[in-house]
Amino acid sequence: MRRPVVRISTVTMAEAFLTAETGVVRLEDVSLQYGSGPEVLRDVSLSLETGSFHFLTGPSGAGKTSLLRLLHLALRPTRGTVRLFDRDVSRLGRKHRPALRRRIGVVSQEFGLISHLTAAENVALPLRIAKANAGEIRENVTELLRWVGLGRELDELPEALSEGQKQRVAVARAVIARPDLLLADEPTGNVDENAAMRLIHLMEELNKVGTAVVFATHDESLVSRFGHPTHVLDGGELVRADPVEGMIGEHAEA
Amino acid sequence: MTAGSAYSAAGVLPLRRDAGSRYGPWIVAAALFVVTLALAATMAIRNAEQGWRTALAGKISVQVPAPSGTGGEAVAEIVALLRATPAIADAEPVDPVVVRSLLEPWLGAGAEMEALPLPALIDVRLRPDAGMDIVALEVALDAAVPGTRIDDHGIRLAYVLRFALALQVFGVVVAAIFGLIATMTAIFATRAGLSSHREEIGILQAIGAGDGYIARQFVAHSANFSIKGGIVGCALAAGALILLGRYAPGGNAFMVPEMTLSPIQWIVLACLPPVATVIAMATARVTAMRALSRVI
Ligand SMILES: Nc1ncnc2c1ncn2[C@@H]1O[C@H](COP(=O)(O)OP(=O)(O)OP(=O)(O)O)[C@@H](O)[C@H]1O
Numbered sequence: 001m002r003r004p005v006v007r008i009s010t011v012t013m014a015e016a017f018l019t020a021e022t023g024v025v026r027l028e029d030v031s032l033q034y035g036s037g038p039e040v041l042r043d044v045s046l047s048l049e050t051g052s053f054h055f056l057t058g059p060s061g062a063g064k065t066s067l068l069r070l071l072h073l074a075l076r077p078t079r080g081t082v083r084l085f086d087r088d089v090s091r092l093g094r095k096h097r098p099a100l101r102r103r104i105g106v107v108s109q110e111f112g113l114i115s116h117l118t119a120a121e122n123v124a125l126p127l128r129i130a131k132a133n134a135g136e137i138r139e140n141v142t143e144l145l146r147w148v149g150l151g152r153e154l155d156e157l158p159e160a161l162s163e164g165q166k167q168r169v170a171v172a173r174a175v176i177a178r179p180d181l182l183l184a185d186e187p188t189g190n191v192d193e194n195a196a197m198r199l200i201h202l203m204e205e206l207n208k209v210g211t212a213v214v215f216a217t218h219d220e221s222l223v224s225r226f227g228h229p230t231h232v233l234d235g236g237e238l239v240r241a242d243p244v245e246g247m248i249g250e251h252a253e254a
Numbered sequence: 255m256t257a258g259s260a261y262s263a264a265g266v267l268p269l270r271r272d273a274g275s276r277y278g279p280w281i282v283a284a285a286l287f288v289v290t291l292a293l294a295a296t297m298a299i300r301n302a303e304q305g306w307r308t309a310l311a312g313k314i315s316v317q318v319p320a321p322s323g324t325g326g327e328a329v330a331e332i333v334a335l336l337r338a339t340p341a342i343a344d345a346e347p348v349d350p351v352v353v354r355s356l357l358e359p360w361l362g363a364g365a366e367m368e369a370l371p372l373p374a375l376i377d378v379r380l381r382p383d384a385g386m387d388i389v390a391l392e393v394a395l396d397a398a399v400p401g402t403r404i405d406d407h408g409i410r411l412a413y414v415l416r417f418a419l420a421l422q423v424f425g426v427v428v429a430a431i432f433g434l435i436a437t438m439t440a441i442f443a444t445r446a447g448l449s450s451h452r453e454e455i456g457i458l459q460a461i462g463a464g465d466g467y468i469a470r471q472f473v474a475h476s477a478n479f480s481i482k483g484g485i486v487g488c489a490l491a492a493g494a495l496i497l498l499g500r501y502a503p504g505g506n507a508f509m510v511p512e513m514t515l516s517p518i519q520w521i522v523l524a525c526l527p528p529v530a531t532v533i534a535m536a537t538a539r540v541t542a543m544r545a546l547s548r549v550i
């Protein structure tokens with residue numbers, strides 16, 4: 001498979017080297033409550049290295065989405081420390097958030113495509129936000145969409161796309177700016193098994209280019225077909241982590 | 255591939271498709287129509303003020319009571335007295351025929367004016383900046399010929415100027431109110447857009463768009479409808495002014511000096527659409543940035 005030429009990145013070589021040493025994500029005894037509700041995450045410690053691929057599983061309501069939202073800076077931990085790219089972001093002010101988010105790609109179950117923009121325009125958004133020039137954007141977007149098999153759907157609106165196609169558009173948008181971290185929350189929820197497998201293979205390709213991937217799904221059978229480290233959440237606690245290389249954490253031996 | 259809009263900085267949020275957006279340009283157009291007219295009127299009055307000043311300032315007229323049987327002696331005495339006053343540049347009796355013709359409209363043509371004890375009029379021009387004491391002069395004239403009165407145009411001018419000032423203040427206030435309406439259009443459009451596109455904004459924020467990027471969408475949108483509305487409103491107002499100019503009384507009819515605008519004033523009016531647009535853009539930005547900073 002041909003790799004997309006994506007040159008837009010806010011990461012310098014020095015930074016990449018730094019993150020390679022220290023890890024992309026480090027959670028230390030993180031707990032989370034929504035308002036004054038119960039703790040939906042409890043003492044979660046987790047460390048993800050640059051360029052690693054992790055599954056996050058657990059039953060419905062276990063806290064997978066909440067954990068990803070913490071990593072995406074949409075929530076702040078009630079206790080503990082969240083470090084992203086070797087920076088403590090537990091109490092990050094909102095004005096510092098966009099710059100960090102530009103280093104993180106997200107794919108949600110709902111895909112979050114903007115309905116009046118075409119597939120290509122949706123995928124172009126991160127580059128537009130990063131103020132890339134129009135020619136460069138067009139080239140990268142076209143190439144990436146062809147790479148995910150949507151070369152003929154560039155100008156289609158999301159409503160004209162199948163679930164699987166929308167999902168690929170969402171993934172393309174999440175990775176177009178070459179993020180250091182890709183967060184995928186149940187992206188396979190709405191598509192058949194075949195499409196799900198293809199999606200994971202696609203993410204593995206990106207992972208090889210250096211993007212750390214966290215893939216959350218409640219589908220353990222899907223997870224078992226890949227040899228990636230898997231973290232299992234239950235009731236807000238990290239109960240099990242399959243000890244595979246690329247993962248460090250207190251729960252590794254559990 | 256849609257080369258143009260797909261990757262350019264064109265609207266990421268579909269603000270132009272918002273229901274309210276259709277009325278935006280028209281509200282701005284109506285508001286700027288009024289602003290332009292109000293300011294044009296204000297400037298015209300300001301120009302006219304100068305005319306009134308030169309027409310009325312420095313002039314008084316003196317009424318000498320009907321010289322029944324005394325011939326022109328009393329008038330001649332008063333004229334001599336006036337001419338001897340240092341602050342007075344010139345004093346000239348008005349021809350009695352002119353006085354009668356001035357009164358004709360009130361008394362009716364052919365009235366037996368010969369028989370009426372009409373006062374004699376003397377036109378007096380004061381030296382500019384001479385600091386004339388009108389009251390003292392009147393006392394002196396009254397002593398010479400009892401019943402002689404001074405009609406001070408300066409007092410009338412003061413009233414006229416006061417009214418002109420009131421009109422100008424009124425014009426500026428009206429312009430300000432309608433300018434505010436145009437500005438509020440930008441606030442409403444931005445607020446409405448922020449709430450109706452909450453979902454898209456959330457998506458943009460999730461992929462790393464800062465407040466500035468999102469605010470720029472609203473700034474561009476406000477610029478778009480303000481420049482359109484501004485040009486339409488201003489053009490209509492200019493048309494109205496030109497049309498109105500055709501019906502304006504020329505010359506000195508009714509002492510209304512010509513209400514015309516100077517080229518510079520026309521340029522000022524022509525600057526209203528861009529100025530309104532800049533204000534609308536700034537307003538949209540402040541509104542959007544404040545609203546966005548309130549969400550966590
Ligand atoms: N916005 C919220 N406010 C309050 N409680 C919430 C909120 N979102 C999630 N929760 C609660 O947090 C817990 C974890 O939810 P979360 O969505 O993280 O689970 P999940 O593992 O993603 O589940 P699923 O597999 O169904 O997506 C649940 O008990 C849920 O009710």
Ligand SMILES: [Mg+2]
Nearest residue numbers: 064065066186
């Ligand atoms: Mg979830």
